[in-house]
Amino acid sequence: MLQLDDQQQAARTWFESLRDRICAEFEAIEREAGSDAVFDYARWNRDDDPQGKGGGGTRGLIKGKVFEKAGVNVSTVGGEFSGDFAKTIHGAGDNPSFFATGISLVAHMANPHVPAVHMNTRFLVTQKRWFGGGADLNPPLPYDEDTADFHAAFKAACDPHGTDYYDRFKKWADDYFFIPHRGVHRGVGGIFYDHLEGDFEANFAFTRAVGEAFLEVFPKLVRRRMGMAFTPEEKDQQLIWRGRYAEFNLVHDRGTLFGLKTGGNIDAILMSLPPEVKWA
Numbered sequence: 421m422l423q424l425d426d427q428q429q430a431a432r433t434w435f436e437s438l439r440d441r442i443c444a445e446f447e448a449i450e451r452e453a454g455s456d457a458v459f460d461y462a463r464w465n466r467d468d469d470p471q472g473k474g475g476g477g478t479r480g481l482i483k484g485k486v487f488e489k490a491g492v493n494v495s496t497v498g499g500e501f502s503g504d505f506a507k508t509i510h511g512a513g514d515n516p517s518f519f520a521t522g523i524s525l526v527a528h529m530a531n532p533h534v535p536a537v538h539m540n541t542r543f544l545v546t547q548k549r550w551f552g553g554g555a556d557l558n559p560p561l562p563y564d565e566d567t568a569d570f571h572a573a574f575k576a577a578c579d580p581h582g583t584d585y586y587d588r589f590k591k592w593a594d595d596y597f598f599i600p601h602r603g604v605h606r607g608v609g610g611i612f613y614d615h616l617e618g619d620f621e622a623n624f625a626f627t628r629a630v631g632e633a634f635l636e637v638f639p640k641l642v643r644r645r646m647g648m649a650f651t652p653e654e655k656d657q658q659l660i661w662r663g664r665y666a667e668f669n670l671v672h673d674r675g676t677l678f679g680l681k682t683g684g685n686i687d688a689i690l691m692s693l694p695p696e697v698k699w700a
Contacts, residue, residue, distance in 0.1 A: 450484040450486055463476065479688040490527035491692070535559035540554070541554075552615065553614075556612070574630070592612040597612070606665060662694040666693055673692075
């Protein structure tokens with residue numbers, strides 16, 4: 421059983437509370453669309469850790485009229501990194517022990533005019549302690565208004581915490597969410613940050629601001645577009661675009677690799693994959 425210190429417990433409690441509020445908002449959107457879809461929650465435990473630290477989490481999944489497939493996961497795990505993988509982790513050094521807690525969200529939408537989205541924030545402890553995460557918007561049919569509102573929300577979250585945060589973390593997202601073999605970005609960007617260490621309270625406050633920004637802006641974008649009519653050609657375009665999303669997550673995404681290398685829940689790790697994809 422995991423033994424959490426005050427910082428670890430505070431982070432875990434926040435991620436779980438954010439999950440609950442996001443899920444409630446997504447369910448409210450479904451009700452507005454005349455759907456009774458709700459999140460189905462599956463708990464999982466990590467019992468095979470050699471150190472006995474274990475841990476686990478909750479995988480929440482909704483399949484509705486608006487959210488074709490959306491997952492909101494919270495996991496809290498501990499143990500040891502295996503082999504050479506430890507050398508790739510910030511602060512692991514010669515001690516492969518780790519603790520991690522975080523929230524991860526991906527939403528694939530039924531209407532191609534509604535942008536898909538990814539968001540995650542996390543707190544990791546090795547020989548160092550740091551926060552990381554971010555959010556990026558992935559519209560099959562981009563709208564400049566949606567892109568501008570999404571970026572404005574995260575700039576407003578960044579500015580009180582660091583005058584250079586938005587520019588730095590926007591560029592980081594642009595560089596990270598790029599598919600080299602396609603030569604294209606996965607979407608229209610957002611922010612991405614990692615290894616934010618030092619002042620726990622300041623970095624935790626920023627991480628909470630990122631979560632609040634997502635909860636404020638994304639439901640607004642969904643409600644703006646979810647009632648729009650779409651053509652079979654536009655749906656086809658969405659399915660082809662989803663192929664690029666799947667390629668990135670399976671080939672390049674560090675979070676997918678981290679989950680697989682640390683004994684995470686397979687269904688939760690691969691929750692990010694779209695429910696239906698097409699390669700032309």
